Amino acid sequence: MKFTLSWLKDHLETDATLAEIVERLTSIGLEVEHVDDKAALKPFVIAKVLTAEKHPDADKLRVLTVDIGNGGAPVQVVCGAPNARAGLIGAFAAPGTYVPGIDVTLSVGKIRGVESHGMMCSERELEISDEHNGIIDLPADAPVGTSFAAYAHLDDPVIEINLTPNRPDATGVHGIARDLAASGLGTLKTAPIESVPGKGACPVEVIIEAPELCHTFALRLVRGVKNGPSPKWMQQRLIAIGLRPINALVDMTNYITFDRGRPLHVFDAKKVAGNLVVRRAKAGEEVLALDGRTYRLTPAMCIIADDNGVESIAGVMGGEHSGCDETTTDVLIEAAVWEPLNIARTGRSLGIVTDARYRNERGIDPAFNRPGIELATRMVMELCGGQPSEVFTAGRTEIKRKVVSFPLAEVKRLTGLDVPRAESLDILKRLGFEPKDDGKAVVDVTVPSWRPDVDGKADLVEEVMRIHGVDEIHPRPLAGHDAVNGKILTTLQVRSRAAKRALAVRGMMEAVTWSFIPARHAELFGGGQPALKLANPIAADMSDMRPSLLPGLIAAAQRNADRGYGDVALFEVSGTYESDTPKGQRRVAAGVRRGTAGLTGAGRHWDGNAAPVGVFDAKADAIAALEACGAPVDRLQIEPGAPDWYHPGRSGLIKLGPKVVLGHFGEFHPKTLEALDVAGPLCGFEVYVDAIPEPKAKPTKTKPRLDLSAFQAVKRDFAFVVDRTVEAGALSKAAAAADRKLVTGVNVFDVFQGAALGPDKKSIAIEVSIQPLERTLTDEDFEALAKKIVDNVAKQTGGVLRA
């Protein structure tokens, strides 16, 4: 919402400065977004050309002497304008002046050897218009030495407020002035509107077939008008707020739209056939609107039609066919009240943003419908003459006013402000509310017709608060808590946080990637179901809620590689989506490593180059993340059978018991990489933070008792030949299970396949840690233990001790 200072002062008697007005507007909730105080035009003064001689050295230039009205000697100016002549009165800029139209700050200069002490300006140079055929040529009575901007009424500051959607009353200068006056910044002085008596009935009638969309409709004919340009003062105000003057009839509607927040429409009566019908559009019906575009309408939209068809999209935009132009002699003025929500929907679905929609969708004052058409009639007659008919009114005319029960103590309860009762009531009165003050604690307050946003007592608290002054509310500490804070994070929050720090400590960088990914990426990773597809994605490749963090991370790794950073380790701890329900949103920690970005570092190094990343890098990351989350890592089962997007032979599933899948890891399937259009080496993992069981609540934080054996621990090596399909994990488990007391650890230190072993065999060498508990073990003890280990490995895996 834009307006000028002088326009505001039509409605508000005030001595306040521009700065005070601006500050007050913001502090009462009409946030000033921009102020153009027109200071840029201040340095330009009206000056008179005394003499104009041809430049001695240039045919097209003249050397002027100019009286700038400061009582001093005339100044010499070199000028190239064809209309520069002795006696011309124009706008002069002295050296030091910034000229906006040419983006230059003037200085004294020599033009072809002749000094020039300033500039006589064109309208374009002042950014008033595009006129640049010559310098500004003012009437002979223009006062030399005074401000050009003031003379030309170009010094009127423009204020733009960022209006919240709840305030239809402030879509007009009058309403803004009312708010300012209520806040004590002046007196409202809007001139009363007098009715214009009409002669004869309006020959065009209105039939409302869709009363649910049109509350009331007033129509009036003015015959014999002479349409032409609107007066200069009106044009200047419209230009100042960014509107293009068209003709007096159209400008008048725009003027009242901004002056009163009351949109109007004018039809050229000669182009209207029969009566006007307000109805829902028929499916597929079209209209060529005033913006020159054809809109296809639906029955959800309200239109105004005559015998020719659709003439206007109700409350949003008029039709081209019946618009007014210079040939209009009879004009029909429309003032109607539309259903705001329908206006909003219609405007939105057609993509039309107009000043009419802006107001109608907020809900205009129904009590101002009749005054609005009277004001418009008067203005049409003033600008274009003519003879008005009587007003034809269709629809509802009664105005329902809301009454809110207002306990005055609510102001204190909700804001902490101590506003005296009388002041609260007075504020409401100044805003147009009508409190029925019978001295009781709860007052019935009648809400003005222009405030559809006020429904309840909290709304009235806001009115009192914003006018009394938000700055009067002094911060007061929240009631303290009288104990040390307990833990405030949930287990899932603690785990997410721990997983992030743990993965970062492993040299990975945390990425935040999009929750929505391309459909084909989602499909590759088990997603793509219809319920998780956006109906209106912002881009085609951001269409599906991700089923996995991996595609986003893999794509991110590739983007880095494309920039020349091929060795990257990225992770993310965030949501994935299995369904559109809250439970379907999982909390996942995932990571990828690319190139040689292993745990110890990437790339070449004098002490040994980093190897390409692989399945075991991902496995270590996955287990580290699970460990950080408090998963029981000693009980994790690693099995083959990771999802399809992994390399089937170089990936694993992490399980806890037979049912709970905690995650998976591995290198990726070449077809996955091809489909994602990325290249490796690449590995990754994904663990389900939300699948880790809650830790058991324990009565104390005491750790289990620690028993340290006094006897020296020893290590023994074994090498077994097993079938190639035997898993090292199973062999280790069998060795450990041979004697759960003495064996404290099994470490695989060598895996070997060779022709000597046979094609289907491999050797696995383990180091078994043994901790004697009661006495130092004898050779016989060791032999017995070794036999138990060999026997159990043979039993569980078929492994044979290597000779």
Next chain:
Amino acid sequence: MDTGTLESSILADIAASGDEAAIEAVRVAALGKKGSVSELLKTLGAMTPEQRQTQGPAINGLKTRVTEALAARKTELKDAAITARLAAETVDVTLPVRASPAERGRIHPISQVIDEITAIFGDLGFAIAEGPDIETDYYNFTALNFPEGHPAREMHDTFFFQPDETGERKVLRTHTSPVQIRTMEASSPPIRIVIPGKTYRQDSDATHSPMFHQVEGLVVDRTANVANMKWVLEEFCKAFFEVSQVKMRFRPSFFPFTEPSLEVDIQCDRSRPGEVRFGEGSDWMEILGCGMVHPNVLRAGGLDPDEYQGFAWGMGIDRIAMLKYGMPDLRPFFDADVRWLAHYGFRPLDMPTLFGGLSS
């Protein structure tokens, strides 16, 4: 050979021996079973007591001196060998070592700032609440007092899913406010929560992203009012921006879910390029929206607005991260460019705490 000559000869041999083996050879030649000194010692038995009196100490003295000389030479050679070995083992210590993983890893600014927010509000007795990204229209709008078809909904540029068989279409939450309702439904006052999380709007430029992060706060009890809200937000801004004072401007505004509603500007100095200083300067920058929880929202949460009251606020996590740490553009937050992450990210062990300072 007299003992003097023999001694000179042996000591010369000791001095000339260059390694362990040579020394051993000299020892055997002198002190071995058939060594020259041993042979001399054997002659003592055949001597007269008088001869033995003079020769005894001379020969034994010789043995002692040879033994000592051998030991001394041995030590000397060992030291020389160590010195030589150490010299041979010398490396160029300026050769680079690999950076530790903890040095290379990074925490994303969004996670770090959420931890900072958590530290501050945890101190004020708030808990952290979360909710789903995919929401129903009810939780995202209706329960938050957005009437069906109201223009305020349009301001949200909502992402929708396809309607299901009942015609209901889920949305990507446009704000974290649905968690207000979910929390009120699941617990009872007093409520003090902050809700960090992902939010989505169909909007994209340097300061808008279709996915972004918000933090919402909610206090509901029997007394919480605008004055308390001002205090909480001022304390938060001071603590978060780590300045001793801030000046904030509360302006009346409009949000469907609060009444009265306010927008908050923070005074700052933006005269230095790429840097915003709070607590000084003369610019105002909008930083958050807040207000008293609308009676309809309390009702939707199952609370009686005449019994309970409270306030709520919301602000952009990405935005306050940008303001505090000087990132000029929002888009790289979601691009995972390792150069950006290395520069703007945080080291994994930089954990924000109030006792150690939020940032180092």
